Each structure stands twice: as C-alpha cells, then as structure tokens.
Amino acid sequence: xxxxxxxxxxxxxxxxxxxxxxxxxxxxxxxxxxxxxxxxxxxxxxxxxxxxxxxxxxxxxxxxxxxxxxxxxxxxxxxxxxxxxxxxxxxxxxxxxxxxxxxxxxxxxxxxxxxxxxxxxxxxxxxxxxxxxxxxxxxxxxxxxxxxxxxxxxxxxxxxxxxxxxxxxxxxxxxxxxxxxxxxxxxxxxxxxxxxxxxxxxxxxxxxxxxxxxxxxxxxxxxxxxxxxxxxxxxxxxxxxxxxxxxxxx
Numbered sequence: 001x002x003x004x005x006x007x008x009x010x011x012x013x014x015x016x017x018x019x020x021x022x023x024x025x026x027x028x029x030x031x032x033x034x035x036x037x038x039x040x041x042x043x044x045x046x047x048x049x050x051x052x053x054x055x056x057x058x059x060x061x062x063x064x065x066x067x068x069x070x071x072x073x074x075x076x077x078x079x080x081x082x083x084x085x086x087x088x089x090x091x092x093x094x095x096x097x098x099x100x101x102x103x104x105x106x107x108x109x110x111x112x113x114x115x116x117x118x119x120x121x122x123x124x125x126x127x128x129x130x131x132x133x134x135x136x137x138x139x140x141x142x143x144x145x146x147x148x149x150x151x152x153x154x155x156x157x158x159x160x161x162x163x164x165x166x167x168x169x170x171x172x173x174x175x176x177x178x179x180x181x182x183x184x185x186x187x188x189x190x191x192x193x194x195x196x197x198x199x200x201x202x203x204x205x206x207x208x209x210x211x212x213x214x215x216x217x218x219x220x221x222x223x224x225x226x227x228x229x230x231x232x233x234x235x236x237x238x239x240x241x242x243x244x245x246x247x248x249x250x
Contacts, residue, residue, distance in 0.1 A: 008059045025073040027249045031242035033222060035065045037089055041227075042101075042115060042150055044161045046234035050100045052148075054114050058093035065241065077128040079138075085120040085202075087224075087239070101152050102157040112154055116237070117145040118224075120202070122189065124171050133177070140171035144200070150235065163233060167191070167200055175208075183208040185218060198228035204243060218245040 040054035054060050067085035074080060091114035099106045106112060126140030128249040144167045169189040177183040188203025206220025219241045227236030 007019070009050065025249055027071045027073070027247060029069040029071065029245065029247040031067045031069075031243050031245040033065050033067075033243040034062060035087065035089065035239060035241040036060075036062045036068050037116070037237065037239050039236065039238035040089075040091075041082060041236050043234035044102045044150065045232055047231040048100070048227060049102070049234075050098065051193050051234075052097075052099050052101075054089075054091045054116055057095045058091040058112060058114050060089050060091040060114075060116070063089055077131050079126055081122075081124045081126075083120070083122040083124070085122070087119060088115065088117045090115055099152070102159045102161045104152070104157060106152065106154055106157075110154050112152055114153075115149075115151040115160075117147075117149050117151075118237070118239075121145040121147070122169075124189070124232075125183075126173065135144075135177070136172040136173070136175040138171070138175075142169040142171045144169055144189065160195070169200060177208075177210075181210055183210065184218075185220070192226075198226065200226035206243065206245065214249045216247045218247075219243070 037055050037060040040060065041051065042054060043049045043051045049111050065087050067083060068085045069081050071079055072080035085158050092112065094109060094111050095106050099112075121143050122144045124140055124142040126138040128136055128138045130137040146165045146167060147162065149165040151158060168192045171189050173185075173187040174184050175183060185204070185206045185208050188201065190201040190203065192199035192201070202222070202224045204220050204222040206218040208216050208218045210216045222241045224239040225237070228234070229236075
C-alpha cells in the first residue's frame, strides 16, 4: 500500500468522526526550524548489532527542517488536519571501535558518513473540549505514517535500514490568547505505554503574534523524542529545534 493511499484512507476515517458544518474554515500552516540532534542511539539489528551513537561517536550536523499542515475546521469545535514533516540529518566521524551495522562490519578507525531520515505524514482529528474567544483546549487522535531510514557508509560500502510503519498517537492542543495580539500555543502528538517496545513524542511551545485576524506568526521550541527496541531495530533519538511558523485561515 502506498503512503498516499494510507493518508487518504485516514482522512476519510477521521472526517467521518466529525460533524460537518456549512461554513467550514480552511487553514494553512508552515514552519521552518533549526534542528539539532541531542541524542541518537542505534543498534541494528537490535538483537546483535553494535551499540553506537550518531551524536556521540559521530558528529551530527545542525540543519534546517520544515513542515506544512493543511487543516479544515469542520464545525465550531472540531477539525481535521494533514501534516507533512520531513527530516534528514547527516553525521560523520571516525569511531575508535568496530561497528556491526545491518550485518555489515565497519572497522575501527574508518571514516564513516551517516544519514538519519525520519519523515512523518499525519492525519489528525481534534475536538475542542473548551472553546472561548481567549482559550481553546483540544484533544484528539492522530494516525502517523513513519518513513524512516538509518544509513552508514565508508565511501566504498553503503548499507541502509529502512523503516516504514503506522503509529497511532494522542493529539493535544492548548491555545491561550492574551488580548487580540499575543498568545501561547502548546501542541503535540504523543504516545507512551508502559511495557511497550517504543514511544513517540512531538511537541512544541510557542509565543504567537496575531497581527491580523486571519493570520498569525509564532516563535517557539519543539522537541521530537522516541524510538523502538525490538529484535530488528534499536533506535532512540532526541531532536530539538527552534521554530518559526506562519498560519493563514481562508
């Protein structure tokens, strides 16, 4: 099944959970971010590879990332959104130990280049449990499609482990406005279950400026954290970023 088919099916499902209204409002949201990996621990395969870090044993470069979200407020209190959030980081270094990665052995002292991709496609339905002119608190459900891979190369041999999967998440948003111009936004998708082999969190806190009624700007901080520990893959990462966002309702 293609990613496009998964997203279309998720959107149809989530739209069916909401109550449509004649005067629906569409909105477009774009975000740019300076991204830094604080942690990225890897062992592939998870039951026999070498433990190493793309941030400690190699150096991961800071980079610029972006994300785009299209939303439809189907009624006064409910909305459906689609998010595209690509992420790719590059690392390099010369580990002082052998690395067995995805059944390929890289000898100690070898110059290595690593690539970490974690593209996210999400469909979200959310409902405002509290809704007033100055305060909105929303709770909902997100279906995330994860298109990820980790790659290592010594210039002669390159090996890559792909990971494509679907993850259900809980969506939460708090939008608190101070007057007509300033506000605070806390929003994210997350799921962590005790005893489960993995977890995922993607959340931001941002100061919002609304110079006009249909548009807004924001400056914030975002954290993306999580991973999985199974026989095939062990990977846990912590990605931090400073963000600039722009939203328009139409």
